[in-house]
Amino acid sequence: MQEKATTTWKDVLEFPIGGRQQKPRQAGLTMVIDKGLGLTEFRDLLEVAAPYIDFIKLGFGTSVFYPAAILREKIRLARSYNVDIFPGGTFFEVxxxxxxxNLYLQTARELGYTFIEISDGTIDMSRTVRLAAVRQARAAGFGVITEVGKKDPRDALSEALLLSQITGDQEAGADYVIVEGRESGQGVVIYDGRGAVKEDILASLLAGIKDLDRVIWEAPQKQHQQALIMRLGPNVNLGNVQPGDVLALEALRVGLRGDTLRTTLKVAEVS
Amino acid sequence: MQEKATTTWKDVLEFPIGGRQQKPRQAGLTMVIDKGLGLTEFRDLLEVAAPYIDFIKLGFGTSVFYPAAILREKIRLARSYNVDIFPGGTFFEVxxxxxxxNLYLQTARELGYTFIEISDGTIDMSRTVRLAAVRQARAAGFGVITEVGKKDPRDALSEALLLSQITGDQEAGADYVIVEGRESGQGVVIYDGRGAVKEDILASLLAGIKDLDRVIWEAPQKQHQQALIMRLGPNVNLGNVQPGDVLALEALRVGLRGDTLRTTLKVAEVS
Amino acid sequence: MQEKATTTWKDVLEFPIGGRQQKPRQAGLTMVIDKGLGLTEFRDLLEVAAPYIDFIKLGFGTSVFYPAAILREKIRLARSYNVDIFPGGTFFEVxxxxxxxNLYLQTARELGYTFIEISDGTIDMSRTVRLAAVRQARAAGFGVITEVGKKDPRDALSEALLLSQITGDQEAGADYVIVEGRESGQGVVIYDGRGAVKEDILASLLAGIKDLDRVIWEAPQKQHQQALIMRLGPNVNLGNVQPGDVLALEALRVGLRGDTLRTTLKVAEVS
Structure with a gap:
């Protein structure tokens, strides 16, 4: 067996499998939720997984709690790896x-954030206020991600309303629209109480969405990621991915994991 | 939009929201369980989250397994960030x-631990032995945290007995009393088999506890933390918090997360 | 209380409790699944926990996604701590x-992997192909771990077939045989849909396995680890252990955790 210094796994596989797009990509985006990684962990994550991460969200209002120097360094690091970064929508709502x-946008800009999430997952907000916020964030130089869907099941919106928000946000200039999945992926929008995809609601949304490449589905657990990849292919946009799951998700996307290998590869006869 | 180098998120928010106490604080303590973090992760955690951590417990008997130099350095680091640190109660029981x-206390002191946990979650221990241990640990210069509640549901104690232990421990000189919640928060003391708070038991305990600021509720998962914050306010003492959840818990406490924002902020009219 | 610079926890305990074997050990192996740790986290893990880790598996096909220099450094680090390392079986199947x-084995060898996992968890593979792969991997200088059990419950194999595979693989030269447990430990081989051990299937397997010390049970969650330790003792071989759980598992093994303390220690009278 001859040693070859330049051998890599890429030679072993017909890679990428299944038409996975490379970065910068138009679809198949992965958005990671960071609930408070330290600086070394954050650097570690980028060093290993940056080619598979398109966005990092500093979840909820956690941005507030960081020592200023560490927050700035995290943002700088993300940008140096060509990863967009934004604070969680709940913070925007507050x-x-x-x-x-105004002060929120100014602070976010001064810190180096590249995107703003505009949501009303918890508070009530009129359509006018929402669209004004989209315009204001764009005018301040940010990319804009809006989010649709209420966090509390008691506030659940109809599919028609969700669709009209998605279309309206996209027309108003949102770069991406996130479909709320929370940290749990249970009992929220497309997920039932056990985290399974509600096929009827998903089908309704898919039938009405005009630009699917600009929709990001929050899919915090493997079962959500797997279900959406099986349904929508390896280049579905997924959000609220845990930092430690990025490579495992990439394996799922390209069929290097049992769950998707079975279907994404044409199983050759082995005998 | 004018850049301002000194802008921080604190300017954006009326902060802290909801009367959250700052460190050193008399209530609203967060106790983290460390199941075996490496030295870099541990330093990362303190660097980012020390202002929100009051105690770190090296869980179970894991203290035994560390290389001596690393254990010493972890303890030194915690103390340098003004975080108290102690070995898990099961180790004390062994x-x-x-x-x-005697040798246990001597070793713990020589290593630099600042608190001792005194529990009988697994073994049987007479009241006399327990109170003698509290006195002995105090005499050796430690702060003392006792724990009430059995780990095994078959051993569950009555509310009356739990209350008499809590009061007795506090009178005997325990700085804090932990209510057992285990790593799962399921089927133990105030939690039912699915992790929901048993309202009747909690109410009984609350009615009888004389010094609530010196009681720490183990609340390992978000659902437990959220339920107790909703019930007892942002300054409830919580324990067995996962290292990666400290900032997310802080967001929960101050209403920078959907679940508590809804109730802790007076929702202004937005139109 | 006299200070003694050389005091360690080992003096406090009759240690190891319950006959736990030390490394290199013939049984009681712990195999960790790494889903994509960064370099610092990986080094941290080894620094703290290498004496308790026998194998690290870079899960699924994640090996493909690492920057080449980082993958090489991870493999080098594992070996420098006397930990064997191998790529996940799904990658072999692809x-x-x-x-x-051939190219797969050559690349793995050039990268420094020490073991190869041979599985058919997802694809169909004839017995002839499987045993030829075992021989080929051994001839290339690798240790060999085979895996039995299908990932998908629809493909579940009978106990008789599992046993004949285990025995056949061991006779063909496999160093170890893994019993599939997946990342979830639910609804697969010895685990039911809620993750509890199916006693009848486990008993059938135990009755038929000739060399139990060369069988590794995937046991991803604490409930699986605890059940198998209670059933098979502290020196059972366990796999798919999360990196952050290694010290907690070691505490479980030796009775320094409530769940096993109760049974592994003879509870002395304390009064």
Whole structure:
């Protein structure tokens, strides 16, 4: 067996399998949720997995709690690896509630964030306020991700309303629209209480969405990721992915994991 | 939009929201369980989250397994960030079983631990032995945290007995009393088999506890933390928090997360 | 209380409790699944826990996604700590499907992997092909771990077939045989849909296995680990252990955790 210094796994596989897009990509985006990684862990993650991460969200209002120097360094690191980064939507909602959207955008910009998430997962917000926020964030130089869907099942929206929000947000200039899945993926929008995809709701949404490549499905657990990849292919946009799951998700996408290998590869006869 | 180098998120929010106490604090303590973090991860955690961590427990008997130099360095690091640190109660129970409490306390002191946990979650221990251990640990210069509640549901104690233990421990000089929640928060003391809070038991305990600020509720998962914050406010003492959840818990406490934002902020009219 | 610079926890305990074997050990092996740890986390893990880790598997096909320098460094680090390391079996299955087993083994060897996992968890593979792969991997200088059990419950094999595979693989030269447990430990081989051990199937397997010390049970969650330790003792071989759980598992093995303390220690009278 001859040693060959330049051998890599890419020679072993017909790679990428199944038409997975490379970065910068138009679809198949992975958005990671960071609930408070330290600086070394964050650097570790980027060093290993940056080619498979398109967005990092610093979840909820956690941005507030970091020592300033560490927050700046995390943002700088993400950008140096060509990963977009933004603060969680709940923080935006609090800023709006407090009447400080201007200061919120100014601070986010000064810190180096590249995107803003605009959501009303918890608070009530009129359509007018929402679209004004989209315009204001764009004018301030940010990419914009809006989110549709309520966090609390008691507030659940109809498919028609969800669709009209998705289309409206895209027309108003949102780069991407996230479909709420929370951290649990249970009992929210397309997921039932046990985390299984509600096929009827998903089908309704798919029938009405005009630009699927600009929709990101929050899919925090493997079962959600697997279900959506089986349904929508390896280049579905997925969000709220745990930092430690990025390579495992990539394996799922390209069929290097049992669950998707079975279907994404044409199983050759082995005998 | 004017850049301002000194802008921080604190300017954006009326912060802290909801009267969250700052460190050193009399209530609203967060106790983290460390199941075996490496040195870099541990330093990362403290660097990012020390202002939100009051205690770190090296869970179970894991203290035994560390290379000596790493264990010492972890303890030194925690103390340098003003975080108290102690070995898990099961280890104390084993020391008592082996008749080596003296050596246990001596070793813990020499290593630099600042607190001792005194529990009988697994073994049987008479009231006399328990209170003698509290006194002995205090005499050796440690802060003392006792724990009430059995780990095995077959051994469950009555509310009356739990209350008498909590009061007795506090009177005997325990700085804090932990209510057992295990790593799962399922089927133990105040949690039912699915992890929901048993309202009747919690109410009984709350009615009888004299010094609530010196009780720490083990609340390993978000559902437990959320339920107790909704019930007891942002300054409830919570334990067995996962290292990666500290900032997310802080967001829960102050209403920067959907679940608590809804109730902890007076929702202003947005139109 | 006299300070003693050389005091360690080993003096406090009669250690190891319950006859736990030390490394290199013939039984009681722990195999960790790594889903994509960064270099610092990986080094951290080894620094703290290498004495308790016998194997690290880079799960699924994640090996493909690492930057080459980082993958090489991870493999080098594992070996420097006397930990064997191998790529996940699904990746092997893809290589076989693509007719590139030779190149797969050559690349694995050039990268420094010490073991090869041979599985058919997802694809169909004849007995002839399987045993030829075992021989080929051994001839290339690798240790060999085979895996039995299908990932998909629809493909479940009978106990008789599992046993004949285990015995056949061991006779053909496999160093170890893994019993499939997946990442979930639910609804697969010895685990039911809720993750509890199916006693009847486990008993059948135990009755038929000739060399139990060369069988590794995938046991991803604490409930699986605890059940198997209670059933088979502290020196059972366990696999798919999460990196962050290694010290907690070691505590379970030796009775330094409530669940096993109760039974593995003879509970002395404390009064």
């Amino acid at each position: 800023a709006v509630l407090q009447g400080r959207l | 020391a008592v079983l082996q008749g080596r409490l | 290589a076989v499907l693509q007719g590139r087993l």
